[in-house]
Amino acid sequence: MYQRLRILASPLFILFLILLLVNDFYLKGAFHNVLTGKLSDFSGLFIFPIFWSAIFPKRKALIFIATAVLFTFWKSEYSAGLIQWMNPYFGVGRTVDLSDLMALPMIGLAWFYTKSGSQPAIRPVFMLRLSTYLIGMVAMFAFCATTQPRYIQAFEQPQYILLRHPTLKNFDPYYGFQFYKKDSLLVVKIDYLYRNRPVRNDDYNKNKNIQQLDQDVLSIIGDSATRIPAGTITQLTIHTDEWTDSLRFNGGRLDGPLIRTKGNKRIIEGFYKMGLEDATWTLRDSSSNDRVVQTFVQGEKTQVKQYSGDKLKSSSTVNTRADTIVNTYVQLAMLTLAVAAMCFLLYRNKRKAIPTGLQLSLLWKLLICFVSPMIVWLFYIGIMLLLMNYDEDIFEAIATAIFVFIAVCPLMFIIVFAIKLAKEIDVFWYCLLFALLLSIFKTYAILEALSS
Structure with a gap:
């Protein structure tokens, strides 16, 4: 078995394994650009078929073909159902991006590399044997780590965007979004977004995620709707079985007061500046006189006070x-x-x-x-x-x-x-x-x- 694993200690395999690990655990979080988004695909498609063909050499051709087919399926929207079925049992995440298919030629490069008879880069023989098994275990770890689910950016306060001339026909909840059709307008409530894991889960990071929220949501749902230019003021009311939201938009972003009522009681009152919470927000318990008052400065929470009736129960500051x-x-x-x-x-x-x-x-x-x-x-x-x-x-x-x-x-x-x-x-x-x-x-x- 050792002889067929020797390729795992070869220079190019080690190089792409290191690139995969460094990119997944550092570069993606530090830079989050197109290069880091593709680097894992290029590295993974090189080492994945080589690794498994070293384990099962008699199935080499099948492994390389299956890698290409499964990668194409994985990067398409057709794999969404499989991922939803797997998530309760395994933490799995991926991005639907057909441009990732440009990495497929790396499978061909890996095939020719296995034919080249590349020699291991490690000497002596004892260290080579030890390193081969160690590299194999690290490779297995890398394959598991690269499929971990991305960070979920949730929103504490109601978050909406407004689009014009939608063609969407199915208004069921979709990937953290809820849709409300209003004549020629589409109101999208965003419960959460998938994002790369941030260095800090704070309001500053949240504010970065909603800077281009209308554009991001439009690209995710793939609808032919158009963005509404800034300066266009729209006031709408959203009714559900649980609550009613009164909204004011500037263009496609929330801008102005938001009031949520349940029954005849206001349970949320706040103010937005182009999608960012501002000034004072009040959150009331629907079944008691308890309330929470939050203070925001440029979208970042700075203070939280809890009241029971008119009595202050606690007060705390929040680091920006x-x-x-x-x-x-x-x-x-x-x-x-x-x-x-x-x-x-x-x-x-x-x-x-x-x-x-x-x-x-x-x-x-x-x-x-x-x-x-x-x-x-x-x-x-x-x-x-x-x-x-x-x-x-x-x-x-x-x-x-x-x-x-x-x-x-x-x-x-x-x-x-x-x-x-x-x-x-x-x-x-x-x-x-x-x-x-x-x-x-x-x-x-x-x-x-x-x-x-």
């Missing part, structure tokens, strides 16, 4: 994106000071232990080198949770664990066998040091994403 950036700078400063403290402790222990140092058997040295990455990873998760910056899903967590092992294990070999440990506690300090450095790297990446 600007507040979060300032707090992240403070966190970076604290982490940097902690790194300096770790370095001082290690230096002091080294000075006190000269010339003896800690004497350990070979077994203990190897155990420290291979177990330390797991401890570093756990410390890292704890630090990020403490800073309230940890929001990785299971696939990101596994990817981080793999990265930590690859980075820390060789460093621990150098520390244990070359630099040598001074005291038993140094294992703890080194693990904490590496976790702090990883936390600084992650926090800086978050800060860059927040600032951009």
Whole structure:
């Protein structure tokens, strides 16, 4: 079996595997452009058939043909029913975009690459065997991770857009939208949108998602309706079995007061500026005198007050994106000071232990080198949770664990066998040091994403 898996350790396979992982776990979130949207398709279509044909070499031709057919089906709207059936059992997501089919020639490139007899890039033989199986496991992880569902942007307040001259005939709920026909107008209520996962799920991110909301919704539903130019004022009322919404639009965007009533009671009162919440919003309980008053500044919530009748029960402030950036700078400063403290402790222990140092058997040295990455990873998760910056899903967590092992294990070999440990506690300090450095790297990446 090993001989047929050798291609998994070849240079081009490793290159496209790395591109797939880096793109899915970093580039998509950081840049979110056309290139990052296509890079996963190009990389995946190269390594996917090679991987499975290495596992099942007698089915090679069938695997390559099936990859092309299934990818075409997956990227079409016809796969929507299958995905809806799978989602209760498996978290699966994809984007309907037929332009992704331009990546199909990568399957042909992969076919010729398997015929070229490419040699593995890793020596010696023992390391080649070990690396081949490791790369195979990483590839399986990459295939699962790249199909994870995208982030769902929900809207706390009612969100509508207005379109003109619709041709839509089916007004059933569709992909988070609800439709209401008003003569030559189409009112679309947006419950949620699929988006790439943001660095922060806050009002600033929500506001970015609704900047071109009417254009985005129109492209999703694929209708031949037209957008209404700004400056055209339209007032409408939407009636449902549960509530009635009174709306004012400027062009296709909500602009002005919104009032939702249930029975004879106003349960939501607020004000929009071109789709963004503004000023004060009041949300009332339909069966009591409790209410919540929210204050918005340029679409970002800044304060929440809860009342029971006329009595104030609680009041809290909410960080805006600007507040979060300032707090992240403070966190970076604290982490940097902690790194300096770790370095001082290690230096002091080294000075006190000269010339003896800690004497350990070979077994203990190897155990420290291979177990330390797991401890570093756990410390890292704890630090990020403490800073309230940890929001990785299971696939990101596994990817981080793999990265930590690859980075820390060789460093621990150098520390244990070359630099040598001074005291038993140094294992703890080194693990904490590496976790702090990883936390600084992650926090800086978050800060860059927040600032951009």
